Amino acid sequence: MTKDVIALTPKMPDTRSLLAGLHAGGPELSLTATDDGAVIQLCTAAGRPLVSVEAPLLVHVPGEAERLLGPQVTAPEPPFWWTETRASTAAPEAESLAGSVCGRLTMLLGGTTWPPGAAHTARVAVPDDATHDERTPTPPSTPDDDRTETAAPALPAVDVLTDSTAVLLADRPLVPLTAWLSDILRTTARTNRALHLVTPPHVRLTLPLRTALSGAPNRWVIQNPAGGYYDGLSGAQLTWQDGTFTPTGSAAADAFTAAATPAEQRQLTVSFRTVHAADSELVLGRALEAAWQHLTGAPPAGWGTAEPVNLPWSPRQLTDLARDRAPAPTHLIAVGAPGRPAVATHRITRTTAGVAQDTTLTLGYATPAEVPLDALESLAATLVHEHDLTTMLTTLRNARADLTLPSHLEAPPLPVSFTLGPRDIRAIGLTHARRPPLATKPRQLGAPTYPALHYPLGDGTDPEAWSALQNLANHLKNGPGVTSSAQLPS
Structure with a gap:
């Protein structure tokens, strides 16, 4: 409920x-x-x-x-x-x-x-003695250890606050990265606390919220119908101890491994970085727009700092927000038009090299035949030629086409291609970079005198592509001119 x-x-x-x-x-x-x-x-x-x-x-x-x-x-x-x-x-x-x-x-x-049927206009009587349950309110059972829990007046809608953890209970079919969740994440980080989102197993997350919860010490906690709790991202079994949820063993919960994703559905993820010199005329978001246009035939429909994404797509308004927040980083979300599942997270930061934009664009497809693998090389060429691309990694996996994340095991992403921009190719050395230990030779992109290299790794079906990517990374890291600032796959 x-x-x-x-x-x-x-x-x-x-x-x-x-x-x-x-x-x-x-x-x-x-x-x-x-x-x-x-x-x-x-x-x-x-x-x-x-x-x-x-x-x-x-x-x-x-x-x-x-x-x-x-x-x-x-x-x-x-x-x-x-x-x-x-x-x-x-x-x-x-x-x-x-x-x-x-x-x-x-x-x-x-x-x-x-939800439908929730609305009414009657006055709701609240007893004078309405009390607050100081334990984690995760029906049908609650953790027994409540020694460190306190009220949470500084965090709106937090269910339990302990010295180490803020606990939120959610029970809606899809939980997005709302503005209040973003605020709570910032507050918990500032106070050195974890955010633990507790849900029943039928709940799903949006990709932006999944990204926000994927880094330690935050967790997505699932209440197991068979008893106990498990991590919704890893399947690790959890217990409530000393005011936080902690792993109890290495084995994944059966409920996490039992379910399966529809076999035909796919998610294509394109993660890329561009770096531009800081300039008063610089307009941000153009590379994201170009990638979206290239892969879907249309620009993003909207952007915002949380979900629901509420603003019509506008690189200039996006740029104005980033300038207002500088030198602090800016985190944004972009979405596609109805009927074309596409979501991106976009991070803008100031670096010693200029203004960096890190984008992760994920697109959903109902069948493998719809995935535009043949468009990736030309996309890389566009980003190199027009948007100062430094790196681009593309992966494909069997996952829900609607881009939501269920609390069960999904297939890991498999590398499809990697592109390294001209700056790092020059630092590594073109001769070395163009001779990796791969079955397929890299494609040279951009200007002949200042090229980038695009490395095909597979079609998204062979797990050995991870070995190919690791071999490529080791080869590039051993280049004669490589530096710690080079953006290489790890």
Whole structure:
């Protein structure tokens, strides 16, 4: 049973409609604002948070509601307003309260509420003695060790906060990297805590959230129906101990290895870096746009800093944001048009060489025949010639075409090709770089006097491609002019 309720309205939630929604629990409840006012919380008289309401977001990108909430959702035509609420797992009245908040918004503004059937407009009575369960609220059982757990007033919608870990409980079919999740990730990193997202096994993650949770000490924790917990990315069995989830052994949980991905579906991932001299005329995002256009026939549909992705694609607006945030790095998400599964994460950083852009673009295909492997060399040539490419690694794997991540074992990606840009080829030495221990000779790209090299590695079906990539990396690292700054595969 989900604890998130979302109102999708064609009109902006104004002060009057928001007040009507927030009055769903009656005058006995209090309001608090967190995160510079971006999140409002409905609380009991004792100050316990019941429902967190995020600032409404104007979504211009077609298909975002369907991508994140499912094809059955009947969202208004873009642009529309997305108002997300999250009910506390500690009070049984909280979910109904969130449904009344969103139901009142859609009654006044039109639109629809997700999940279907959650909306209503009745007042929700909250007992005066509503209490907060200090243990990890992961139904149907809870960890027994709660010695280090405390309330989490600085982290909106966190279920449990310990000295080492912030625990979030989510139960919706697809969990995206929302703005509040991004804020919590930044706060936990700043306070040297881990973020552990706890879900039932049917829950899936979007690729941006999977990327955000893949680095230690963060985890995706699955509550095993057979008892216990396991890691949703590795399958490692976990236990709640000393205020955090920790591995209990090397064997993967049976529930993680039992399920299978549809055999025909594929994900093609193109990871590349470009480096440009810092210049007032530089426009960022052009390489990402070129790759998207090359592989799909259209540019990205939208971009943003979190999900839902809400802004129409605009390299100049993207550049303005990165300039405002400099010298701090900027992390962005881009999505494709409806019917063409494509998601990218994009990181912009200042380096000693200039402005670096690291992009990971993943595209989904229903069958292997649809994967455009024959377009990769020409894509590499375009990025070398027009966008100062330094490296590009392409992989293919058997995985869901809708680009969501289930909590079970999926096939690992297999290398298809690697491209090394002119700067590192010159440093390594062209003669050495063009003679790797590979069955297929590299293709020379770009200017003859300052070339890049494109190394074919396989068709995405042979696991030996990993050995070929490792042999290539060892060969390039032993080049006469290689330096520690060279961007070589590891």
